[in-house]
Structures are given as C-alpha cells and as structure tokens.
Amino acid sequence: MKINSSINDIPKSYYQDSESINVAVDCIIWGFDIKKEKLKLLLIKRLVEPLAGEWSLVGSFVKINEDLDFSATRVLKELTGLENIFLEQLQSFGKKDRDPGARVISIVYWSLIQIGQQDEELVNAHGANWFDLNEVPNLILDHKKMVEMALLKLQQNARYRPIGFELLPKKFTLPQLLKLYQEIYQKPLDDRNFRKKLISMNLLNKLDEKDKSTSKKGAFYYEFDGKKYNELVKTGFNFSLF
Amino acid sequence: MKINSSINDIPKSYYQDSESINVAVDCIIWGFDIKKEKLKLLLIKRLVEPLAGEWSLVGSFVKINEDLDFSATRVLKELTGLENIFLEQLQSFGKKDRDPGARVISIVYWSLIQIGQQDEELVNAHGANWFDLNEVPNLILDHKKMVEMALLKLQQNARYRPIGFELLPKKFTLPQLLKLYQEIYQKPLDDRNFRKKLISMNLLNKLDEKDKSTSKKGAFYYEFDGKKYNELVKTGFNFSLF
DNA sequence: TCAAAAGTGTTGGGATTACACCCATGG
C-alpha cells in the first residue's frame, strides 16, 4: 500500500467539505445476579439536561483525540471502575433527529461484567441501578431499541462463543450456568442435555469444592479453562450450544 | 417515555462539551460474476486528494441533515444508480489516526447487487472496477480490514438468511447457486447435498426454461420465492445451510 | 425422615455427510 502523502501535503478542501457531527458512545452493560438468578442491565439516571432524571444507557461523547474503542473503555471505567472486560461494538445509531438536542450519531458497545466487581461508590455517584431484563424502565431517545439489539446480539454470540463465563465469577456451579443461559434465551433449557453438552466440550475444570448455599447436597464448583479452549480452537473446535 | 423537553428548553452547554468529528460512510459492494463464477468487489479509484489514484471503497461524508442509513443509500446510488437493494450496516472504524488527513470515523455498510444492473456510465465516471475476491489490490487506510470483516459478515449471514439470491438474477440455475456459495465460503460444497437441502426448503420455484449456455443438456432455471419464504418464517421456519 | 436441589443414561428420529453413476444433447 502506497501512502506517500504526509499530512502537510494534503489539501484541506476535501475535509472542509465535511460537516462534522457529534459522536457519542453508549454502553450496554450486562450482569448476572447470581442470587436472584436474573440477567440484569446497568442503567444510569441521567444527571445532565436534556432529559435529566430519565433512565439511560451510560455514554459519553467521543473525544477528538481518542480511539473510538477507547471511548467505550473509558465510559465503562468511569462508571464501574472496571478495565479489561468483555467489550465489543454493537451498532451505530444515526437517525438525524434521534436526539432533540443536536445531531448526534451514537455508536453502541456491549459489555459483560460480573456483578459485584464494580466500584459501588462510582456506580452510586452516577445514580446507576441494575434492572431485571423484564423490568427495564422507559429509556431516553432510542436506547430501548439499543437494548433490544443488544439482547439479540448476546443471544447470537452466547451460542457460538464461550462468553457466558464473563458474567459469572471464576468459580460457578452447573445449575448457575444453566440458569444464566435460561435467562439469556428467556426460556427453559433441558438440564441433562445442557450438562452433557458443556461437560463433553472439555472446557470446564471440576473443582473439589462445593457451593452449599443453595442446597443441602451442594453443587460442585467448576472453572472455565481458557487455555484449554484456545488449544481446542486451534484444532478446529467450535463452541456451540443447541 | 416522557420527553417533555422541546429543543428550546435545552441548555446548549451539554452539547457544547462535545468535539464534533467528521463522520463518513464507506460501502462494501458485493457482486457475483455469473459468467466467470467469481465473487467480486466493486472498488473505486479515488479521485480526490489525499491518496488520489489509490483503490478504495466508495464512500462519502455523512451530511448533517441526513440519516446515517440514508448516507449509505446515497453513496450506493451515486456510484451505481441503484436503489432498493440489500444494504446493511457492518461496523464503525474509529482509530484516531486511521485517516492521515483528519479525524474521521467511518461507518461501513455492505451491500449485495446483481452485476449488470448498475449504471455503467456512472460506474466508469468514478473509475470503478470489479475485483475478484482473491485479487483485491492494495486499499487505502483501513479498507482492507473492512473488506475482511465484510467477507466474514457475508459468510455468517448467508448461512442463516436467504441473501445469496440478492447476488443472482431473478432466474438462476442450481449449478450457478452452488458456485455462488462456493465462492462465498471459498471452499467446495457437495453438489448433491446442496441441491437436496435447497430443494427441501421449498423456497425455489422450478421453471420450465433451461439455461443452455453452459452445457448441451442445459440446466433448469429456478426462482427464489420471497412470498413462500415469508410464509414459512411465520410458521417458525429458519433458513439454514450446512 | 423428609424436603429440596444435584446429579445421572438411554433411546429414537432427524439431519448431515460421504459417495458414484446415468442422462441429455450439441457438435
């Protein structure tokens, strides 16, 4: 690829033609409440006008000198204190009148975190709250649509990639994992087939320890083994549920 | 959803914080050369500085008063003269230094057209050319990456949605359809299983007419039946190959 | 001892894969 031009050679006219636009990132944050066995969304009570006091995805304008992906990372960190977590781009939303305050194109990201890991003080300072998927309040602008798309994306991705584990603590039980997937797909799944499938994939390490908090018998803890997964992928393995 | 605020109530300060950015759309245009049995990409020779003369996806800045999707529609129409064709959003590309001329966030769309339908004069005026997937030239900026992602997206989508037909004329033969999918997946597919699968889906109408251009025996033409497909979807049917 | 959750196997049907030969016809 030949890129001889330096920035000084470039006539300004081409870029001057463009009408620049406010660009925002908004961030879908999924969590799994392991006690209540519910998939949850982290939403903030918007503090700034317009629409102050309404529920909203957390977001920010993209700064002129930061990578787009970094904006999303920053937004997530500013709200939760967390870094190095699962975060991917979802879709851009760009109807010209989607925001009554100005022309804003929003690029939506989605992330998966473990409830409990986030910085509670930060989260409270933003007036944020976890909402059950079935109890999402009215959201500003087109944020409802964003949530709907994010759920679809989560469902599609969780089928073919081992991302469910991002929502669980390092140690989890099979009943917890099952509940998680039932929440993601919003439907019951067959207990025995689910266990069989997961265990046959050879991605989980069974620990000696049991979780006795939910039953007298107790359920064995498992860990997802990322190394094993990477090895398997090299040999052509594809994670796939159902 | 409560949106009492009118645009006049809104303090400007919130939006004044934002640093606005050039936003472009770039468009992946797939076509299938039915004679040569090759999947192709339509690329333009960039006419404007910087990087004039280099190969590029076709694109444009998003205008302040047009919907994002409309920008993509416009770009496609300006190059090909075509409207009402398959066009969906792929991904945004937003590294801060991806364009040496200015901070530009590019939102990439992908489209499927039938080679031959486009307006040749327009296409030539843009210095555009069809390139075999295996003979894509060097492209400006991060356009190569965009093409790679678009191929992945095409592969993923063609598995679960009957979009291959967008690349073929209304009447096509099963050998042509097979060749198309072999090109999309860049690998040979089993002839008999492919036919069986497609025909068993009940989406194709067999015509009486034959295409005699490629063999003495001739191959029967088929048509994709969109109505049948929609009916089937209502009853829970899912298009799925392999 | 019993309630409540954890754990365990088998079977039948449907789908996918692999595979090789005959058909039709124009030149």
Added chain:
DNA sequence: CCATGGGTGTAATCCCAACACTTTTGA
C-alpha cells in the same frame, strides 16, 4: 458417438431432543 456438464439416491453416522428417577444432607 462422445464429451460435457446436469441430475439423481442410499447408507452410515452424528447430534439433538425427550424423558424420570436416585442421591445427598441439613434441618
């Protein structure tokens, strides 16, 4: 008549879905 591409069927295997009872143990 023959070369060329079009068209066809079957068998083996794998995967998925359906389904019910036993185990453990704290209270």
